[in-house]
Amino acid sequence: MATARKAANSDAAQPNLPFAFRKYTAEQLRDVLHKMYLIRRFEEGAEDAYMRGLIHGTMHLSIGQEASAMGICMPLTDQDQITSTHRGHGHCIAKGADVKRMFAEFFGKTTGYCKGRGGSMHIADVTKGNLGANGIVAGGIPIAVGAALAAKKLKNGKVAVSFFGDGANNEGAFHEALNMAAVWRLPVIFVCENNGYGMSTSTERSTAVKNIADRASAYAMPGVIVDGNNFSEVAEAAEAAVERARAGEGPTLIESKTYRYRGHSKSDRNRYRTKEEIEDWMTNRDPIALFEAELKEFGIIDDAGIEAVREAVKKEIADGIEFAKDSPSPEIRDLENYVYTEVA
Amino acid sequence: MDVAVRELSYAQAIQEAMAIAMEQDERVFLMGEDIGVYGGAFQVTGDLVERFGSERVMDTPISELGGAGVAVGAALTGMRPIFEFQFSDFATLAMEQIVNQAAKMRFMLGGEVSVPVVMRFPAGSGTGAAAQHSQSLEAWLGHVPGLKVIQPATPHDVKGMLLAAVADPDPVMIFEHKLLYKMKGPVPEGHYTVPIGKADIRRQGRDLTIVATSIMVHKALEAAAALQAEGIDIEVIDLRTVRPMDKQTIIDSVKKTSRLLCVYEAVKTLGIGAEVSAAVAESDAFDYLDAPIVRLGGAEIPIPYNPDLEKATVPQVPDIIAAARDLAKGKR
Ligand SMILES: Cc1ncc(C[n+]2csc(CCOP(=O)(O)OP(=O)(O)O)c2C)c(N)n1
Ligand SMILES: [Mg+2]
Numbered sequence: 147m148a149t150a151r152k153a154a155n156s157d158a159a160q161p162n163l164p165f166a167f168r169k170y171t172a173e174q175l176r177d178v179l180h181k182m183y184l185i186r187r188f189e190e191g192a193e194d195a196y197m198r199g200l201i202h203g204t205m206h207l208s209i210g211q212e213a214s215a216m217g218i219c220m221p222l223t224d225q226d227q228i229t230s231t232h233r234g235h236g237h238c239i240a241k242g243a244d245v246k247r248m249f250a251e252f253f254g255k256t257t258g259y260c261k262g263r264g265g266s267m268h269i270a271d272v273t274k275g276n277l278g279a280n281g282i283v284a285g286g287i288p289i290a291v292g293a294a295l296a297a298k299k300l301k302n303g304k305v306a307v308s309f310f311g312d313g314a315n316n317e318g319a320f321h322e323a324l325n326m327a328a329v330w331r332l333p334v335i336f337v338c339e340n341n342g343y344g345m346s347t348s349t350e351r352s353t354a355v356k357n358i359a360d361r362a363s364a365y366a367m368p369g370v371i372v373d374g375n376n377f378s379e380v381a382e383a384a385e386a387a388v389e390r391a392r393a394g395e396g397p398t399l400i401e402s403k404t405y406r407y408r409g410h411s412k413s414d415r416n417r418y419r420t421k422e423e424i425e426d427w428m429t430n431r432d433p434i435a436l437f438e439a440e441l442k443e444f445g446i447i448d449d450a451g452i453e454a455v456r457e458a459v460k461k462e463i464a465d466g467i468e469f470a471k472d473s474p475s476p477e478i479r480d481l482e483n484y485v486y487t488e489v490a
Numbered sequence: 491m492d493v494a495v496r497e498l499s500y501a502q503a504i505q506e507a508m509a510i511a512m513e514q515d516e517r518v519f520l521m522g523e524d525i526g527v528y529g530g531a532f533q534v535t536g537d538l539v540e541r542f543g544s545e546r547v548m549d550t551p552i553s554e555l556g557g558a559g560v561a562v563g564a565a566l567t568g569m570r571p572i573f574e575f576q577f578s579d580f581a582t583l584a585m586e587q588i589v590n591q592a593a594k595m596r597f598m599l600g601g602e603v604s605v606p607v608v609m610r611f612p613a614g615s616g617t618g619a620a621a622q623h624s625q626s627l628e629a630w631l632g633h634v635p636g637l638k639v640i641q642p643a644t645p646h647d648v649k650g651m652l653l654a655a656v657a658d659p660d661p662v663m664i665f666e667h668k669l670l671y672k673m674k675g676p677v678p679e680g681h682y683t684v685p686i687g688k689a690d691i692r693r694q695g696r697d698l699t700i701v702a703t704s705i706m707v708h709k710a711l712e713a714a715a716a717l718q719a720e721g722i723d724i725e726v727i728d729l730r731t732v733r734p735m736d737k738q739t740i741i742d743s744v745k746k747t748s749r750l751l752c753v754y755e756a757v758k759t760l761g762i763g764a765e766v767s768a769a770v771a772e773s774d775a776f777d778y779l780d781a782p783i784v785r786l787g788g789a790e791i792p793i794p795y796n797p798d799l800e801k802a803t804v805p806q807v808p809d810i811i812a813a814a815r816d817l818a819k820g821k822r
Contacts, residue, residue, distance in 0.1 A: 254798075254799075313551070
C-alpha cells in the first residue's frame with residue numbers, strides 16, 4: 147500500500163487523515179493497537195480467573211472502553227500523573243503498567259503492584275505516574291487537583307489527569323475539585339468516561355444536564371465532547387488539553403462517550419439496559435475493531451500484522467498469569483506492614 | 491393469634507420489614523443508590539420497586555452527602571425515609587449530615603423537632619472488597635449523642651429492629667454485616683418489633699461471658715459449642731445495640747461468670763470493646779472479676795485484599811476458642 151510509510155506525515159501532506167494518523171508514527175499506532183488488545187485480553191483473563199475461583203472479591207471491567215484510556219494517555223509522559231477509578235485496569239495498562247504485576251496483584255501476591263493489599267480496585271503503578279484506582283466514586287478527582295497543585299508549586303511541568311465515570315459527576319468532590327482547579331489555573335485534565343450508566347442508573351435519570359461536558363461552563367473551563375470509542379478523536383482532545391495545561395492556561399473537562407460491555411461488576415444482572423443496546427455497541431462501535439479498520443485503511447498494518455499483535459498479546463497474558471500463580475503470597479506476620487511509613 | 495414462622499434470609503427479612511413499613515405508613519419511602527431495578531448492591535430491596543413504584547423506592551444519583559441530607563430534611567418535615575448506603579464505608583462521605591445535622595437537630599432546636607430517619611449500612615469484611623469497602627464504622631457513629639446505632643445479628647432481629655427503627659422518632663443507624671445477608675433463620679410473619687437498646691442472652695453459661703456484636707455473635711456461639719466439650723460453659727451476649735448500650739445485661743452476666751471476653755470485628759482500639767469493658771470496670775461487677783478482661787477485635791490495619799490476610803485481620807472462631815479457653819483457665 148502506498149500510504150504505508152507515510153504515517154506521521156505533516157498536516158499539509160495528508161489533510162484528510164484523522165488526527166492520530168497525522169500525529170503519530172506507524173510504530174506508535176501499532177503500539178496503540180497492541181495495548182488496546184492488552185487491556186481487553188487482560189480483563190478477559192482476569193474475568194476467566196475470577197470465574198474459575200482463582201481471584202476473589204469483585205472487579206469492574208472496562209471492556210469496550212479501551213480507546214478512551216489509550217487516547218487520553220497518548221500525550222502523557224511517565225512523569226505525568228493520573229488518578230483512576232474502580233474501573234481502572236485500562237488506565238493502568240495505558241499508563242504503561244506491566245500486566246505480570248497486575249495479575250500478581252489480582253492473585254493477592256507480594257509481587258503485585260500493591261503487594262496483594264489492594265487488589266483490582268486499588269491497582270496502581272506509581273513508578274509510571276499512576277496514583278491508583280479508587281474504591282470511592284470521585285475520590286480521585288480532588289487528588290488529581292492536588293497533584294496538579296504540587297506540580298505548579300514544584301514547577302516540574304507535570305500535568306495531572308483524573309479519570310472518572312459519569313456517575314461521579316454528581317458527587318460534591320467533582321464540583322469542588324473543578325472549581326479549585328479553575329480558580330488556581332492548575333495543569334489538570336478531567337476525563338469523564340461517560341458509559342451511559344453509573345451502575346444501573348442512566349445519566350438521564352441521575353444528571354440534570356444532557357452532557358457532562360456542560361458542567362464545564364459552571365467552572366469556566368473548556369468542556370469537550372469526544373467519541374470515546376474513536377481513538378483518534380480522544381487523542382486529539384487529550385493533546386489539546388495537555389498542551390493547554392502545560393502552557394499554564396488551566397484545566398479542561400473532556401467527556402469521552404463510550405460504553406461498557408460487561409455488567410457493572412460481577413453481581414450485575416443487566417436489568418437496566420437491553421440486549422439490543424449492548425449488541426449494537428459491540429457490533430457497530432467496538433473501539434478496537436474501528437481502530438483496526440482505520441489502521442488497515444491507512445496502510446499501517448495488514449491482517450498478518452494484526453494476527454501477530456494478537457499472538458504477542460496472548461503470550462503476554464499467559465506469561466502474566468503464570469508469573470502471578472508462581473509468585474509468593476504475603477506472610478501473616480507482615481499483616482501490619484505499610485500502615486505507616488517505616489522510618490529506618 | 492397464630493403467627494406463622496418461616497425461614498428467611500437476613501436480606502429477605504430486611505426487605506419484608508421495609509415492605510410492611512411501607513404498607514402500613516404512607517410516609518415511609520426508600521432512598522439509595524441502585525435500589526430500584528438493580529435491587530440494591532446486595533439485593534436487599536430486590537423487587538420492591540415493582541410493588542411500590544419508583545416514587546417510593548427512589549434511586550438517587552451517586553451523591554451520599556446530598557442524599558443523606560435530603561433524607562434528613564424529609565424526615566424533619568413529616569416523612570419517614572429509609573436511606574440505604576451502598577456500603578457502610580460511604581458513610582464517611584455523608585458524615586456532615588449524619589453527625590452535624592441529623593444527630594443534633596433536635597437538641598439544637600431545643601426539642602422543637604425530631605428526625606425520624608433510618609439509615610442502613612452494609613458493613614464488614616470477608617468479601618475480598620479491600621480497604622474502602624469492608625470497614626466496620628459502627629463505633630464512629632456510636633460516639634455521637636443523638637444517634638441510635640444497632641447491629642442486629644439474625645434475620646429475626648433485623649426485621650424486628652428495623653420496624654422498631656422506623657417507628658422510632660429519632661435517627662437510627664443500622665449496621666448490617668454483609669456476610670449475614672444470606673444467613674437464614676426463623677422469622678415471624680407480619681409486624682413485630684424488637685426493642686432498640688436491649689441486649690440478648692443467646693446462650694446461658696456459668697464460666698465466662700462473651701459479649702459479641704453482629705457476625706461475631708455467630709462465631710462466639712460456635713466457639714462456645716466447641717468449648718462445651720471441654721467442660722467450659724460460656725454465656726454469649728448479643729449486644730444488638732451499640733448506642734444506647736444495655737450495660738445492665740452485661741454487668742449481671744459478669745457478676746455470674748466473673749470473666750469477660752469482648753468480640754467484635756471493628757478495629758480493636760477505641761472501640762466497642764473498650765466501652766463494654768468500662769461498663770464492667772465502672773460497676774459493682776468489677777469486684778466479681780476473677781481475671782483481666784480480654785478484647786478480641788480487628789487488627790490495627792485497613793482491611794487487606796489478599797484473602798488470607800483479610801481473614802487474619804478479624805477474629806475467627808479458632809481465635810475466640812483460644813482466647814476463651816485461656817481466659818476460662820485463668821491463664822491471661
Ligand atoms: C462514594 C461511592 N459511592 C458509591 C459507590 C458504589 N459504586 C461503585 S462504582 C459505582 C458506579 C459508578 O458509576 P460511574 O462513575 O459512571 O463509573 P462506571 O462504573 O460507569 O465506570 C457505584 C455506585 C462507591 N464505590 N463510592
Ligand atoms: Mg458510568
